[in-house]
Amino acid sequence: MPTRLPAVFRSFRHHNYRLWYSGAIISNTGTWMQRTAQDWLVLTELTDHSASAVGLTMACQFGPQLLLFPVTGLVADMFDRRKLMIATQSFMGAISLLLGFLVVTDLVALWHVFVLAFLFGCAAAFDAPARQTFVSEMVPDEDISNAIGLNSTSFNGARMIGPAVAGLVIAAFDTGPAFLINGFSFGAVLISLLCMRTSELQVSDRAAKSRNGITDGFRYAFERQDLRVMLIMLFLIGTFGMNFPIFISTMGVKLFHTDAQGYGLLNTFSAIGTLTGALMAAGRQAPKFNTLLVGTTMFGFGCLAASLTPGYWWFAIALAFVGLSAMTFLNTSNALMLLSTTPQMRGRVMALRFAITMGGTPIGAPIVGWVSDTYGPRWGMSVGALAGFAAAVVALLFLMKNGSKRSAQNMQQESQQQ
Numbered sequence: 001m002p003t004r005l006p007a008v009f010r011s012f013r014h015h016n017y018r019l020w021y022s023g024a025i026i027s028n029t030g031t032w033m034q035r036t037a038q039d040w041l042v043l044t045e046l047t048d049h050s051a052s053a054v055g056l057t058m059a060c061q062f063g064p065q066l067l068l069f070p071v072t073g074l075v076a077d078m079f080d081r082r083k084l085m086i087a088t089q090s091f092m093g094a095i096s097l098l099l100g101f102l103v104v105t106d107l108v109a110l111w112h113v114f115v116l117a118f119l120f121g122c123a124a125a126f127d128a129p130a131r132q133t134f135v136s137e138m139v140p141d142e143d144i145s146n147a148i149g150l151n152s153t154s155f156n157g158a159r160m161i162g163p164a165v166a167g168l169v170i171a172a173f174d175t176g177p178a179f180l181i182n183g184f185s186f187g188a189v190l191i192s193l194l195c196m197r198t199s200e201l202q203v204s205d206r207a208a209k210s211r212n213g214i215t216d217g218f219r220y221a222f223e224r225q226d227l228r229v230m231l232i233m234l235f236l237i238g239t240f241g242m243n244f245p246i247f248i249s250t251m252g253v254k255l256f257h258t259d260a261q262g263y264g265l266l267n268t269f270s271a272i273g274t275l276t277g278a279l280m281a282a283g284r285q286a287p288k289f290n291t292l293l294v295g296t297t298m299f300g301f302g303c304l305a306a307s308l309t310p311g312y313w314w315f316a317i318a319l320a321f322v323g324l325s326a327m328t329f330l331n332t333s334n335a336l337m338l339l340s341t342t343p344q345m346r347g348r349v350m351a352l353r354f355a356i357t358m359g360g361t362p363i364g365a366p367i368v369g370w371v372s373d374t375y376g377p378r379w380g381m382s383v384g385a386l387a388g389f390a391a392a393v394v395a396l397l398f399l400m401k402n403g404s405k406r407s408a409q410n411m412q413q414e415s416q417q418q
Helices: 004-008 015-045 051-078 081-104 110-138 141-173 176-194 213-223 225-241 244-255 260-283 290-308 312-339 343-357 361-375 377-402 408-417
Strands: none
Touching: 004 141, 004 260, 015 051, 015 081, 015 110, 015 141, 015 176, 015 244, 015 260, 051 081, 051 110, 051 213, 051 244, 051 343, 051 361, 081 110, 081 176, 110 141, 110 312, 110 343, 141 176, 141 260, 141 312, 213 225, 213 343, 225 290, 225 312, 225 343, 225 361, 225 377, 244 260, 244 290, 244 312, 244 361, 244 377, 260 312, 290 312, 290 377, 312 343, 312 377, 361 377
């Protein structure tokens, strides 16, 4: 283990990455507090336990990923990503503070949540591709896979802490303070971005201005079979499988009748799994395509087991397994796509990835919410299981045709030869 530890955390050798990670973990904790508070606000205070309303809120928040991705990816490729994130992080912080003010003053209505979730999602749509590709500016290529894994530990470590803290805050003070805390937490990321050593950033050539800038990104992604296959898998998992707010709220609240603290604890168990998966991904030297098959198969079985659990604690354990498998798939696909894409196309490819992964939520979340409301939470959870198995079949067919040991380097070399 002593020799293993430096390999897992090797990206911390770089000053800018250490700074970024410190700010991100604070902001991510606030983000997870808000997500938990927002779902609880819609589910228990603004509606009568309506899973469909939670699904519609998710659709408003993640829909912009799909609506704006042609522009957001091109912006990430053409402009200074650090300055772009300073703008997007500031806007998201302001939205969180506004929502917190409306809740604290008892002025909030359901339509406020929908509108502010949409505005927040618009800023997040521009932030996501810039943030993902910014990794390649903070660390060299050989550390990109590790940095992606560590980013996930930040996000999911915060996911383990944030919902539990949100549950305590909601129980003691209601949901409003959770939104306010998140608004102020964006300051940590802004400080880290402003204090970076810009001379140490490894900035690649920006994409040239072109009338076909957007269509070039589409063409690049869809002409490569490996990227097409990963995007199909991401669509299946992202649209029908990654609806955790619906799964956890309906199974936890409607089926097992948990309170706010118990609801937050379920999110924490899910985060334990994703944090474990992120650490495992950070420890891998190079991402491989066959890991995607393993991850999606595990995800299918995990969701199936969760749908059949007889009680609260069994469901919590199953969520940890689902979280681990989801992170195995997401981190591996992220690293494969980023490393195998030419630098001038990374923003557009990552925007397309986010659009398909998160932008499918407006399609999947209302469907899963309707299934949960109509047929019961267990059937809603089963939709996630079917998505995992379908994605595994897609990966298996690709591997049967192209071989089982395909790394990012192999894919990049093949793409350059095409």
